[in-house]
Amino acid sequence: MIQPLRKDIRISLKGRVVDLSQEIYHQAPTFPWDPKCGIIVHNTIESIGFNVTQLCMSAHQGTHVDAPYHFIEGGTTIDRMPLEVFLGEAVLVDARHKKPREAIVPADLDPQTDRITPGSRIVIMTGWDLVFPEARYLTDFPVISQELAEWLAARRVALLGVDIPSLNMADGPVVHRALLGAGIAVIEGLCHLEEIRATRFLLVAAPLRIRGRDGSPVRALGIVDDG
Amino acid sequence: MIQPLRKDIRISLKGRVVDLSQEIYHQAPTFPWDPKCGIIVHNTIESIGFNVTQLCMSAHQGTHVDAPYHFIEGGTTIDRMPLEVFLGEAVLVDARHKKPREAIVPADLDPQTDRITPGSRIVIMTGWDLVFPEARYLTDFPVISQELAEWLAARRVALLGVDIPSLNMADGPVVHRALLGAGIAVIEGLCHLEEIRATRFLLVAAPLRIRGRDGSPVRALGIVDDG
Numbered sequence: 001m002i003q004p005l006r007k008d009i010r011i012s013l014k015g016r017v018v019d020l021s022q023e024i025y026h027q028a029p030t031f032p033w034d035p036k037c038g039i040i041v042h043n044t045i046e047s048i049g050f051n052v053t054q055l056c057m058s059a060h061q062g063t064h065v066d067a068p069y070h071f072i073e074g075g076t077t078i079d080r081m082p083l084e085v086f087l088g089e090a091v092l093v094d095a096r097h098k099k100p101r102e103a104i105v106p107a108d109l110d111p112q113t114d115r116i117t118p119g120s121r122i123v124i125m126t127g128w129d130l131v132f133p134e135a136r137y138l139t140d141f142p143v144i145s146q147e148l149a150e151w152l153a154a155r156r157v158a159l160l161g162v163d164i165p166s167l168n169m170a171d172g173p174v175v176h177r178a179l180l181g182a183g184i185a186v187i188e189g190l191c192h193l194e195e196i197r198a199t200r201f202l203l204v205a206a207p208l209r210i211r212g213r214d215g216s217p218v219r220a221l222g223i224v225d226d227g
Numbered sequence: 228m229i230q231p232l233r234k235d236i237r238i239s240l241k242g243r244v245v246d247l248s249q250e251i252y253h254q255a256p257t258f259p260w261d262p263k264c265g266i267i268v269h270n271t272i273e274s275i276g277f278n279v280t281q282l283c284m285s286a287h288q289g290t291h292v293d294a295p296y297h298f299i300e301g302g303t304t305i306d307r308m309p310l311e312v313f314l315g316e317a318v319l320v321d322a323r324h325k326k327p328r329e330a331i332v333p334a335d336l337d338p339q340t341d342r343i344t345p346g347s348r349i350v351i352m353t354g355w356d357l358v359f360p361e362a363r364y365l366t367d368f369p370v371i372s373q374e375l376a377e378w379l380a381a382r383r384v385a386l387l388g389v390d391i392p393s394l395n396m397a398d399g400p401v402v403h404r405a406l407l408g409a410g411i412a413v414i415e416g417l418c419h420l421e422e423i424r425a426t427r428f429l430l431v432a433a434p435l436r437i438r439g440r441d442g443s444p445v446r447a448l449g450i451v452d453d454g
C-alpha cells in the first residue's frame with residue numbers, strides 16, 4: 001500500500017483559474033495505437049433512477065500525464081510519481097512562431113532560459129491546440145526536438161507540459177525516452193495556454209491514482225496572479 | 228465550446244500533501260449498477276515500443292465527483308461545474324464514532340457547526356475507507372441521513388466530501404437529490420483523511436473534463452499547513 005505523501009510544498013494560489021484541459025467525449029481524437037475513446041451511457045434516470053456513464057479510453061486520452069513507465073521498462077508508474085511535481089509554479093514559454101512539424105529547439109526557450117533550473121516546470125505554448133479536433137491535430141504538430149529533450153534533461157527540470165498531442169512523431173521514442181528516462185513528468189495535450197497571459201503561473205494537474213500503469217488523463221488547471 | 232474560467236480565487240498552499248484518493252486497478256470494487264473496472268494492457272514496449280493502457284470504468288469509480296446530472300434531469304454536468312469549488316479550504320468533520328450503517332446527522336457536525344456557512348467545503352471522516360477493499364465496504368458503511376443532506380443544502384455549502392463509497396444505500400436517491408439538487412458538489416470514496424490531523428485543510432480535486440456526463444474519477448489531494 002502506498003503511503004500518503006508528507007513532503008512540504010509551499011505555493012500560493014491567487015487569481016484567475018484557466019482550464020488547460022481538452023474535453024473528453026465519445027469518439028474524441030486518438031492516435032492509432034491508442035484504444036478508442038468511448039463515453040457510453042450505462043444507466044439512466046429513466047432506467048434505474050440515476051445516470052451512470054462508462055468511460056473507456058486510453059490512459060493517454062486528451063490532456064494527460066505520461067509516466068516514465070510509458071517508455072521505460074521498470075520506470076516509475078503513474079501512481080508512484082511524486083505529487084509535488086504536479087502542484088507548483090510553472091514557466092510558460094511562447095513558441096507560437098513554430099510552424100507545423102517544425103522542431104522546437106533550446107534556442108526557442110531563450111527569453112526564459114534563466115528561469116529554467118533543476119526542479120522547474122516548463123510549459124511550452126505552440127497554439128497548436130487551436131487546430132483540435134481537425135485530423136491534422138494528431139499529425140502535423142510542431143515537435144519537441146531530441147536536442148531540446150536532452151537539454152531539459154541535462155537541466156534536471158521536473159516537468160514538461162505541451163499543447164501538442166505528443167512530444168514528437170518520427171522521433172517520438174527517442175524524445176520520450178530522453179525526458180521520461182530522466183524522470184521528467186510529461187503533460188501532453190494541454191490547451192488554452194494563451195489565456196495565461198503571464199510568464200509564470202501555478203500549475204495544478206495531478207493524475208489519477210492508477211496502479212502500476214503508464215499514464216493518466218488529467219484535469220490541468222493554471223492559476224494566474226494578475227495582481 | 229466552454230470558455231476558460233476567469234473567476235478569482237484566493238487560497239494558499241503550504242505544507243504536507245496527503246493523497247486522499249483510492250487506487251484504481253483492474254477489478255477494483257464497484258457497485259452492481261456501475262460498469263466493471265478494467266485496467267487493460269493495450270500495447271507494450273515489447274509489442275510496439277511503449278506501454279499503453281486502456282481504462283474502462285464507471286464515471287463513479289473509486290474516489291470520484293458526482294455532478295448534479297447524476298440524479299437530476301437537466302442538472303449541471305461534470306464539465307460545467309465551477310472549478311473554484313474543487314480548489315479551496317475545506318472543513319474536516321470527525322465522525323469516526325459512527326457504526327456500520329449508522330446515520331450521520333447534523334448533530335455529528337457539532338464541533339464544526341460555526342464554520343459551516345454558504346460556500347463551505349465539508350469533508351466528513353468516518354474511517355470507513357480502512358475497510359476497503361472488503362466486500363462490506365460497499366454495503367455496510369455509515370450513511371449520510373436525509374436530515375443532514377437537507378441541513379447542508381439549507382446552509383448552501385459548496386461541496387460535501389465523504390470517505391464512504393456512496394452517500395447512502397436505502398435512501399440513496401433522496402439523499403443524492405437533496406444535495407445535488409441544491410447544486411452541491413459531492414466527492415465520494417475519499418481515503419486517508421486521518422492523515423490530515425487538522426480541522427481545516429486545502430482541498431484540490433478537480434474532475435476530468437468529460438463532456439455532458441454525470442461524474443468523474445478524481446485525484447483528490449489535501450494540503451495541510453502544520454505551521
